Amino acid sequence: MSPVVLAATPIGDPGDASPRLRALLAEADVVAAEDTRKLMDLARRLGVTVGGRVVSHHEHNESQRVDELLDAVRAGGTVAVVSDAGMPTVSDPGLALVRAAVREALPVTALPGPSAVLTALALSGLPTDRFCFEGFVPRRPGARAAALGALADERRTLVLFEAPHRLTATLRAMVDAFGPDRPAAVCRELTKTHEEVVRAPLAELAAWAETSAPRGEIVLVVGGAPHVVPAVETLVPQVLARADTGERLKDAVSAVAGDTGVSKRELYEAALAARKG
Numbered sequence: 001m002s003p004v005v006l007a008a009t010p011i012g013d014p015g016d017a018s019p020r021l022r023a024l025l026a027e028a029d030v031v032a033a034e035d036t037r038k039l040m041d042l043a044r045r046l047g048v049t050v051g052g053r054v055v056s057h058h059e060h061n062e063s064q065r066v067d068e069l070l071d072a073v074r075a076g077g078t079v080a081v082v083s084d085a086g087m088p089t090v091s092d093p094g095l096a097l098v099r100a101a102v103r104e105a106l107p108v109t110a111l112p113g114p115s116a117v118l119t120a121l122a123l124s125g126l127p128t129d130r131f132c133f134e135g136f137v138p139r140r141p142g143a144r145a146a147a148l149g150a151l152a153d154e155r156r157t158l159v160l161f162e163a164p165h166r167l168t169a170t171l172r173a174m175v176d177a178f179g180p181d182r183p184a185a186v187c188r189e190l191t192k193t194h195e196e197v198v199r200a201p202l203a204e205l206a207a208w209a210e211t212s213a214p215r216g217e218i219v220l221v222v223g224g225a226p227h228v229v230p231a232v233e234t235l236v237p238q239v240l241a242r243a244d245t246g247e248r249l250k251d252a253v254s255a256v257a258g259d260t261g262v263s264k265r266e267l268y269e270a271a272l273a274a275r276k277g
Contacts, residue, residue: 002029002078004069004101006094008113011085011217012191014045016114022048024111029077032057032069034084034093057081062093066100073106085217086116091135091161116190117159120219123197124157124185127224131157137170137220144170148177158222164188164215171206174222178202183223189216229261232270239271249275 007024010016025031025043029052033039036056043050057065069079081088081097087110088094101108117133134151137160138144151158162170167186174182180203188196194216198208202222235256242252253271257264 002073002076003107003109004073004079004081004097005109005111006088006098007080007082007111008087008115009042009082009085010191011114011116011119012189012195014042016191017042017046018111018113020111021113022046024078024080025082026051027078028052028080030055030069030072030079032065032079032081032097034058034082034088038084039082052077052080057093057097059093062096066097069097070100070104070106073101086114087112090115090117090133114191116161116187116217116219119190120185120187120197120221121157121159123187123190124221125199126157126183126185126221128157130155130224131159134158134160136161136163137166137173139166141169141173144173145177148173152177153225155224155227157224158220160220160222162218162220164213164218167214167218167220168206168209170220171202171209174220175202175206178222178225182225185221186214187219187221188214190219192216227261232262232266235260235262235267236270236274239267240274243271243275 005024005028007021009021025048031039031050031052031054033054034057036054039054040050055065072079081094083092086092089098098108121128121131132154138147181201184202184205185197185199186205186209198205200208239252239256243249249271250268253264253268257267
């Protein structure tokens with residue numbers, strides 16, 4: 001049985017399209033596109049004739065398209081799913097179709113390719129070993145402040161999308177939530193002619209955005225919260241409370257020290273002194 005194929009499309013430069021993407025657009029029985037006009041423009045730039053039926057598949061109709069697209073798979077056809085840029089399902093349509101196909105044990109595969117998330121992360125100069133993608137920041141100030149506040153203690157590098165006309169407000173909200181000195185990068189127009197990556201503390205980026213009014217597709221990358229080791233004395237009550245429940249003092253010290261990063265020896269000595277006192 002032919003599959004649903006989630007196909008990554010260029011995020012800017014059409015030269016990033018893979019030979020597999022070109023072949024898929026030419027050979028798929030159905031191409032479900034977030035914007036059919038953008039799909040046909042991409043095909044033109046790639047010199048590809050889309051061979052199958054083209055249907056719209058966007059945030060407003062994707063739930064209604066699921067049965068139609070799965071019918072094509074059940075009939076033995078290949079269904080290509082493409083968004084305007086990057087990988088479908090990542091802040092783009094496609095997830096409803098994938099879930100429905102999985103429920104019916106219908107084949108789903110991916111045609112990998114360009115990714116704004118990974119491209120920005122790699123260019124940011126910030127840690128890449130652990131990161132999380134948070135999608136678009138909420139538009140309303142209250143919801144935005146709440147969402148960023150919930151991320152204030154996140155240790156992993158953050159990757160977010162934002163519209164250019166909201167960039168200054170979002171960077172200011174990040175200063176309030178994360179502090180002015182948190183390292184970050186604004187990645188703009190990735191892989192395009194006017195690609196730009198500005199790396200600076202959040203307060204500097206907010207000032208830059210206000211005066212520069214950057215345009216185009218924007219990805220924000222923000223360094224994770226620094227690990228703060230608490231003072232040993234503040235952890236002694238926690239250790240003693242665990243010991244009072246019957247846990248061995250050494251085990252309580254080991255657990256608390258492991259969670260907080262303090263010295264086991266110093267915490268043990270402080271707990272002993274507190275217990276004797």
